[in-house]
Every structure is written in C-alpha cells, then in structure tokens.
Amino acid sequence: QVQLVESGGGLVQPGGSLRLSCTASTSRYAMGWGRQAPGRQRELVAAITPDGRTNYIDSVKGRFTISRDNARKTVHLQMNSLKPEDTAVYYCNAGGWSSPGPYWGQGTQVTVSS
Numbered sequence: 001q002v003q004l005v006e007s008g009g010g011l012v013q014p015g016g017s018l019r020l021s022c023t024a025s026t027s028r029y030a031m032g033w034g035r036q037a038p039g040r041q042r043e044l045v046a047a048i049t050p051d052g053r054t055n056y057i058d059s060v061k062g063r064f065t066i067s068r069d070n071a072r073k074t075v076h077l078q079m080n081s082l083k084p085e086d087t088a089v090y091y092c093n094a095g096g097w098s099s100p101g102p103y104w105g106q107g108t109q110v111t112v113s114s
Contacts, residue, residue: 002026002094002103009090009108012082016112020077022092022105027070030096033077034104035088045090046077047097055097060086082112 008020020033032047046056046066054066065078075092090110095101 002029002101004092004094004103004105006090006092006105006108009110011111011113013114014083014112016082017078017080018082018110020079020090020092020108020110022075024073024075024092024094026094027068027073029094029101031066031068031075032093032095032097032100033066033075033090034093034100035086035090035110036107037085037088040088042091044093044097044100047093047095047100048075049096079110082110084112084114086110087112 003025005023030049034044036042048054048066063081068075089107091107092105094103
C-alpha cells in the first residue's frame with residue numbers, strides 16, 4: 001500500500017495563495033492532486049511524472065504548479081491567485097494523468113472565501 005499524507009490546506013481570501021504538501025511512502029510513481037468540491041465529482045487537477053513532466057486541467061493552468069522532490073518523497077501543489085471555485089477537499093494521488101492510481105490521501109480542505 002502506498003501511504004499518502006497531505007497538509008497545507010486552510011482558509012484564504014480570493015487572490016491568495018496556498019502550498020499543499022504530500023508525503024508519500026515511495027517516490028517511484030507518478031503523483032497528482034485531485035479535488036472534490038461540494039456537490040461535485042472528484043477531479044484530477046494536476047499530475048507529475050517521476051521525471052518531472054506535468055499536466056493540469058485548464059482551469060488551473062498559470063495559477064497552480066505541481067512539483068516533487070523524489071529524495072524527500074514529497075509532492076507539492078503551489079496554488080496562486082486562488083478563486084472561490086477552487087474551494088474543495090484536495091487529495092494527493094499516486095498515479096498518472098491519464099490513469100489516476102488507486103491510492104489517495106485523507107484530503108486537506110481548501111476554502112477560498114472573502
């Protein structure tokens with residue numbers, strides 16, 4: 001089992017920034033971040049391969065940046081220019097963009113509100 005632990009969520013005003021972190025038990029998989037907003041299905045927001053190739057959904061391009069540190073077995077999601085529609089529980093995932101893996105963290109709440 002791949003163990004994933006997220007941190008960094010919180011309450012932020014529109015236009016603000018948050019940095020999410022995920023510590024994994026292994027660094028050999030592609031990693032990603034998904035989110036689930038109230039009344040919505042979970043969607044994959046960003047993913048990064050072990051060698052650093054990234055993908056994003058259109059709504060976060062230019063605002064979010066996914067990165068990883070394989071030595072520390074961590075993955076981060078830097079979220080800038082946050083919008084209320086970014087409000088969701090964000091989950092770390094061990095898997096690729098086209099095929100998210102079965103392993104997810106417990107989630108961290110991100111709330112963007114004035």
